[in-house]
Amino acid sequence: MDIELSPEDLAFREEVRQFFAENAYKPGEDYAKWRLDWFAKARERGGWDVPKWPKAFGGPGWTPAQHYIWEQETARATLPWDMPFGVGMVAPIIMGYGNKEQQERFLPDIRARTVNWCQGYSEPGAGSDLASLKTKAVLSEDGSHYLVNGQKIWTTAAHIADWMFCLTRTDDSGRKQEGITFLLFPMKQEGIEVKPIITLGGAHSVNTVYLTDVKVPVENRIGEEGKGWTYAKGLLQHERTGLAGLSRSLVALEGLKEKARSVTRGNGTLMDDPGYRAKLAELEIDLMAAEYTELRSLASAQAGAAPGPESSILKLKGTEIQQRIQKLTVEAAGIHAAAWGGRPAGPGFARAGMAGYLASRAYTIYGGASEVQKDVIAKNVLGIKRSSR
Amino acid sequence: MNFELSEEQKLIQESVARFIQENYDLEQRKQISAKDPGFSRDYWQTMAELGWLALPFAEADGGFGGNQIDVMVVMEQFGKGLVLEPYLASIVMGGGAFKRGASAALKAEILPGVIDGSKQLTLAYAEVQARFDLHDVTTTARADGDRYVINGSKSMVLHAATASHIVVSARTSGGQIDENGISLFLVDADAEGVSRENFPTVDGLRASEVTFKDVSVTSDRLLGEPDAGFAILNAAANDAILALAAEAVGAMEVLYKDTVAYTQERVQFDHPLADFQVLQHRMVDMFMEYEQCKSMLYRATLEAVQGDAQAAQRTIHALKHIVGKYGIFIGENAVQLHGGMGMTEELRIGHYFKRMLVIDSQFGNADYHLQRFAA
Numbered sequence: 019m020d021i022e023l024s025p026e027d028l029a030f031r032e033e034v035r036q037f038f039a040e041n042a043y044k045p046g047e048d049y050a051k052w053r054l055d056w057f058a059k060a061r062e063r064g065g066w067d068v069p070k071w072p073k074a075f076g077g078p079g080w081t082p083a084q085h086y087i088w089e090q091e092t093a094r095a096t097l098p099w100d101m102p103f104g105v106g107m108v109a110p111i112i113m114g115y116g117n118k119e120q121q122e123r124f125l126p127d128i129r130a131r132t133v134n135w136c137q138g139y140s141e142p143g144a145g146s147d148l149a150s151l152k153t154k155a156v157l158s159e160d161g162s163h164y165l166v167n168g169q170k171i172w173t174t175a176a177h178i179a180d181w182m183f184c185l186t187r188t189d190d191s192g193r194k195q196e197g198i199t200f201l202l203f204p205m206k207q208e209g210i211e212v213k214p215i216i217t218l219g220g221a222h223s224v225n226t227v228y229l230t231d232v233k234v235p236v237e238n239r240i241g242e243e244g245k246g247w248t249y250a251k252g253l254l255q256h257e258r259t260g261l262a263g264l265s266r267s268l269v270a271l272e273g274l275k276e277k278a279r280s281v282t283r284g285n286g287t288l289m290d291d292p293g294y295r296a297k298l299a300e301l302e303i304d305l306m307a308a309e310y311t312e313l314r315s316l317a318s319a320q321a322g323a324a325p326g327p328e329s330s331i332l333k334l335k336g337t338e339i340q341q342r343i344q345k346l347t348v349e350a351a352g353i354h355a356a357a358w359g360g361r362p363a364g365p366g367f368a369r370a371g372m373a374g375y376l377a378s379r380a381y382t383i384y385g386g387a388s389e390v391q392k393d394v395i396a397k398n399v400l401g402i403k404r405s406s407r
Numbered sequence: 408m409n410f411e412l413s414e415e416q417k418l419i420q421e422s423v424a425r426f427i428q429e430n431y432d433l434e435q436r437k438q439i440s441a442k443d444p445g446f447s448r449d450y451w452q453t454m455a456e457l458g459w460l461a462l463p464f465a466e467a468d469g470g471f472g473g474n475q476i477d478v479m480v481v482m483e484q485f486g487k488g489l490v491l492e493p494y495l496a497s498i499v500m501g502g503g504a505f506k507r508g509a510s511a512a513l514k515a516e517i518l519p520g521v522i523d524g525s526k527q528l529t530l531a532y533a534e535v536q537a538r539f540d541l542h543d544v545t546t547t548a549r550a551d552g553d554r555y556v557i558n559g560s561k562s563m564v565l566h567a568a569t570a571s572h573i574v575v576s577a578r579t580s581g582g583q584i585d586e587n588g589i590s591l592f593l594v595d596a597d598a599e600g601v602s603r604e605n606f607p608t609v610d611g612l613r614a615s616e617v618t619f620k621d622v623s624v625t626s627d628r629l630l631g632e633p634d635a636g637f638a639i640l641n642a643a644a645n646d647a648i649l650a651l652a653a654e655a656v657g658a659m660e661v662l663y664k665d666t667v668a669y670t671q672e673r674v675q676f677d678h679p680l681a682d683f684q685v686l687q688h689r690m691v692d693m694f695m696e697y698e699q700c701k702s703m704l705y706r707a708t709l710e711a712v713q714g715d716a717q718a719a720q721r722t723i724h725a726l727k728h729i730v731g732k733y734g735i736f737i738g739e740n741a742v743q744l745h746g747g748m749g750m751t752e753e754l755r756i757g758h759y760f761k762r763m764l765v766i767d768s769q770f771g772n773a774d775y776h777l778q779r780f781a782a
Contacts, residue, residue, distance in 0.1 A: 019409065022713060313408065317409050320409070393687070395695075402681045404682050
């Protein structure tokens with residue numbers, strides 16, 4: 019057992035820090051240009067623009083320790099805005115199950131961040147039980163295209179996306195996991211209507227998407243018809259492991275302590291309140307343990323072993339920790355967190371704190387609600403086989 | 408960065424696991440625990456022969472030259488069997504203080520016996536008024552020529568009845584709660600003026616209330632410098648916390664796995680209990696907190712061996728907090744999910760649960776260490 023980073027890893031960390039410092043955004047710069055340039059420069063480093071892509075597709079081929087260092091450093095640096103749907107979600111599916119033509123057609127734009135994607139999964143009747151989806155895709159008689167009809171919901175960034183990757187039903191005669199087909203299509207076309215959904219914090223990030231006779235050429239189907247669930251399941255696993263965000267939580271916790279120290283209470287600050295302090299300490303302790311749970315999981319990946327049981331708990335623990343940080347931020351703001359109009363009151367972080375807290379309630383819902391995660395752990399890790407019920 | 412055990416550590420782990428498998432089923436444990444001295448002298452001898460008692464002592468002193476990671480390996484396995492032998496008391500607590508403070512001559516006199524099992528140490532640090540503070544000491548040691556005279560009472564001294572020597576904290580200067588002014592002494596357990604009232608503890612181990620009345624020791628029995636015993640005491644307590652946490656993690660694994668197995672066998676309402684989602688989710692919670700405790704155990708142990716001392720101390724507080732809190736959480740839920748059977752002495756669950764309760768209160772409970780962490 020050993021927790022020290024190797025000299026190579028320390029050198030890598032230095033390199034990453036230097037890269038972030040040299041390419042940081044300078045006030046006044048054209049943001050959109052800086053953003054694309056940043057990714058181009060990261061690419062020149064040998065795939066730093068797509069850290070998780072396999073080497074064969076231009077990824078850096080890092081060790082788990084290098085990935086960990088990257089995550090730690092990105093939590094402290096200000097990186098250009100990025101969405102997970104392209105590079106992180108649809109790209110691995112295109113690499114794994116798409117044909118060569120599709121790979122050549124889609125991957126370069128995804129990588130350059132010039133095309134935005136959204137994920138057409140959830141439907142009004144298919145949330146945690148995603149395989150119940152009903153959006154219908156019917157193949158034309160000549161076999162040249164599908165006609166897609168249905169409704170998607172909670173679609174993040176649909177209003178700014180250029181393309182959607184979408185789960186559709188092509189057959190409903192068998193098990194509900196069968197007969198699902200994975201299609202790609204552009205958002206700016208006839209038959210697609212996007213309506214905003216405003217969530218609790220007042221933000222517009224998710225949408226309802228209505229699909230009416232949307233024509234999708236058969237070349238835009240990934241893999242085989244009816245196998246979409248298998249492809250999507252792999253992606254869901256991918257999504258789950260990426261959601262723990264522990265390095266970000268560590269940085270956020272430092273920020274929270276600073277905020278608490280800035281709130282006065284009697285002759286001291288909120289940090290002198292034993293109740294608040296105890297809650298902060300409990301949070302920090304759970305986060306410290308989760309960090310090592312992540313390291314254990316990384317170390318077994320490094321050794322080439324299958325992810326151990328500890329990996330399964332990271333999404334659950336990580337999102338719960340993020341929510342607790344948001345909650346303590348609202349608590350720190352006290353009554354001022356209630357001020358919601360244009361006129362802020364009290365500590366400067368109060369309004370953003372409330373908005374952040376409200377938005378954070380979704381963390382334990384999306385990407386597989388916590389209760390679904392627990393079902394999965396009970397079955398796959400604890401080995402509990404449910405008899406028919 | 409890796410969490411693999413060395414080849415040597417794997418061998419120790421296998422050998423302890425085999426020993427537990429062969430010698431520590433519930434009936435065997437109950438029989439051993441029921442009669443004094445509350446552990447098996449044969450097992451203790453076996454542990455000495457297998458070299459486990461030598462693990463954390465320097466090679467120069469006849470030990471194995473191991474560190475806290477080696478002790479963790481042993482204690483985690485001990486936790487799976489709820490081992491009764493005084494490993495914690497003699498090797499980790501008493502031995503931990505002794506090896507840090509004793510002169511070479513004193514080590515040569517005492518340690519060979521500790522390592523071969525013929526001598527047994529313990530650490531008398533707790534006093535009734537002190538609650539969990541190691542530095543709250545009213546027992547006194549008065550210098551008297553080249554001797555010290557010790558007076559006072561120590562409480563809940565683990566396995567004192569069978570100890571040959573007791574390491575005792577006593578005040579040589581300063582006020583009742585000063586860290587400075589505490590000195591440590593090695594006292595023969597049967598020296599004149601030492602009296603022990605022995606009793607079993609709720610988890611089947613043994614402890615004593617020990618009184619020192621004009622107990623006179625020569626100054627070569629002073630461990631470390633006079634007045635400077637607190638640092639040694641604290642270091643031994645940290646070792647003990649790591650060892651207890653490892654034992655707790657082993658016991659937690661048994662608690663959650665036994666519960667998963669039991670709920671799949673027990674049928675009610677025409678279903679195995681494990682069919683019910685509310686119970687599944689409870690067991691997932693138990694499993695998750697077990698994994699978190701294990702992660703923190705690794706963190707604290709590795710930091711104690713390799714890390715910065717201040718950070719390591721903070722992580723030890725964090726460890727004792729979550730092991731206490733979640734150990735009881737897992738234990739209570741294991742009993743709950745076993746229903747009435749969980750309340751009996753027939754299943755192991757209740758015994759492991761009781762051990763969790765005691766572990767939480769040893770060397771400061773979850774609340775105490777949360778406050779120390781937050782301070």
